[in-house]
Amino acid sequence: MPPEESNFTEIGYIVSCFSGVAKVHGIPHVFLHEVLLDDAGKEIGIVIGFDEKSVEVLLFDDDILLENPLYRSHRRFSIPISDGIVGRVIDGLGQPLDGETVLSGDKIPVFTSAPGIIDRQEVHEPITTGIKIIDATLPLGKGQRELIIGDRNLGKSTIALDTVLNQKNADPTVYCIYVLCGKKTRYMNHLVSTLKEYGAFLYTTVVAATSNSTFAEKYLSPFVGVTIGEYFRDRGKHALVVYDDLSEHAKCYRDVSLLLERAPGREAYPGDVFSLHASLLERAAKLSDDKGGGSLTALPIVETQEGDVTSFIPTNIISITDGQIYLERGLYQKGFIPAINVGLSVSRVGGKAQPPLLRQVTAGLRLVLSQQNELQKLTQLETVVSQESKKKIYRGELTLELLKQEKHQNVSWKEQVVLFYAVEEGMLDDLKEEQWVRFKGELLEILRNKYPHILEKIGDGVFDDGVKGKIKDIIEDFKKEILLKG
Ligand SMILES: Nc1ncnc2c1ncn2[C@@H]1O[C@H](COP(=O)(O)OP(=O)(O)OP(=O)(O)O)[C@@H](O)[C@H]1O
Numbered sequence: 001m002p003p004e005e006s007n008f009t010e011i012g013y014i015v016s017c018f019s020g021v022a023k024v025h026g027i028p029h030v031f032l033h034e035v036l037l038d039d040a041g042k043e044i045g046i047v048i049g050f051d052e053k054s055v056e057v058l059l060f061d062d063d064i065l066l067e068n069p070l071y072r073s074h075r076r077f078s079i080p081i082s083d084g085i086v087g088r089v090i091d092g093l094g095q096p097l098d099g100e101t102v103l104s105g106d107k108i109p110v111f112t113s114a115p116g117i118i119d120r121q122e123v124h125e126p127i128t129t130g131i132k133i134i135d136a137t138l139p140l141g142k143g144q145r146e147l148i149i150g151d152r153n154l155g156k157s158t159i160a161l162d163t164v165l166n167q168k169n170a171d172p173t174v175y176c177i178y179v180l181c182g183k184k185t186r187y188m189n190h191l192v193s194t195l196k197e198y199g200a201f202l203y204t205t206v207v208a209a210t211s212n213s214t215f216a217e218k219y220l221s222p223f224v225g226v227t228i229g230e231y232f233r234d235r236g237k238h239a240l241v242v243y244d245d246l247s248e249h250a251k252c253y254r255d256v257s258l259l260l261e262r263a264p265g266r267e268a269y270p271g272d273v274f275s276l277h278a279s280l281l282e283r284a285a286k287l288s289d290d291k292g293g294g295s296l297t298a299l300p301i302v303e304t305q306e307g308d309v310t311s312f313i314p315t316n317i318i319s320i321t322d323g324q325i326y327l328e329r330g331l332y333q334k335g336f337i338p339a340i341n342v343g344l345s346v347s348r349v350g351g352k353a354q355p356p357l358l359r360q361v362t363a364g365l366r367l368v369l370s371q372q373n374e375l376q377k378l379t380q381l382e383t384v385v386s387q388e389s390k391k392k393i394y395r396g397e398l399t400l401e402l403l404k405q406e407k408h409q410n411v412s413w414k415e416q417v418v419l420f421y422a423v424e425e426g427m428l429d430d431l432k433e434e435q436w437v438r439f440k441g442e443l444l445e446i447l448r449n450k451y452p453h454i455l456e457k458i459g460d461g462v463f464d465d466g467v468k469g470k471i472k473d474i475i476e477d478f479k480k481e482i483l484l485k486g
């Protein structure tokens, strides 16, 4: 018996199927992204395209009996979303993976269009990562799309994860959605336990389609993630969605397209993979005040091979996003971690969104970093280096050391203001190299434990002579202590 809602009229039959990718005949009026049902009314697949003769379907389960008929639902693929989605771990179809109850709330279709230009406004509010090198030189704004790109195992996911952890004290709340697509189950478990350990599940949802998941789950997971983000964005709140990673998503779509015998294009990817990812990333936005002023920030991750950013998927996504954070193996091997190459990275809208005080004290930082390599070469070539150059090299080396950062050790932007102000004013010029690491670690502790009121003032935008003088005193005292102890 067909389910009631299918209207009895249109029945589909699977004519070919491999790994859950099926071609179906019948159901002539079915529409794109419509959900198909079995005769018990259970959702068993989604329409993802058409060719001249058949309907292209992704099945939700591998063990569906292929001879059974499929029925129309007249509904687009949707998932239930409510405030209760915070703290949950769900799969690519919106089903719980955390052993809790099924999701509740109004069902929202996951394929919708992005807000138009009239409904948007310029990105202008900061969203800080707690990662010094990013906040100082590549600041991000709410509503921005910033790509994290680099070879395997260079710390891409760690940057995204630390950005999520850094939202812990965000005011107003930034709701985070971490989408895993095609990653190992082991990594999912690690992610979930880290989020728990740092108390991040109070504002985070995980959508996980692992490498063992069906094509349907992998294909849908980023769209499920962005739809959850939109739920908050459209209610005047702020959301941050991480897509880890879109190379795997593209590969999944390539496999599906090849199984459907669609014409392969460059690197065997189907031509429309660009529009697939554009339609996903365009949904990131800072909405106009009329629309509630909410925002959705997107952090897609892409893996490169041998640092090659000119291959198909990286170039596509670079062109869709508002900038990229580029990680480099050479830096990682030198121990400069996070291994971000500032020269090759860019944030096209973030500058306007950087906290003004941080902007003030980091204005010369990119220049210092870009000159550093040249200056280092100079010391190797010439025996006599001018006093001026020596000072510059020292400052450059010191800055590089300060920008190194352990994972999950977030530094708030207010603390960064103190740190970079001290460098800029030359307060650290008399430290010895071996004292740098101790200095940066312990200074933060002192600030957090003894001088929270100074940080609070900076947070309120106060950076007058009083605050500056106090910073000088704190650092002079601390230096005396370090220098005394040796
Ligand atoms: N700032 C950091 N401090 C210390 N270790 C780090 C830091 N960033 C990354 N790592 C370590 O580097 C390794 C790779 O990190 P991560 O998994 O984030 O990289 P990835 O680029 O996402 O890798 P994959 O390609 O496997 O997805 C991990 O062992 C991680 O713990």
Ligand SMILES: [Mg+2]
Pocket: 156, 157, 158, 244
């Ligand atoms: Mg990763």
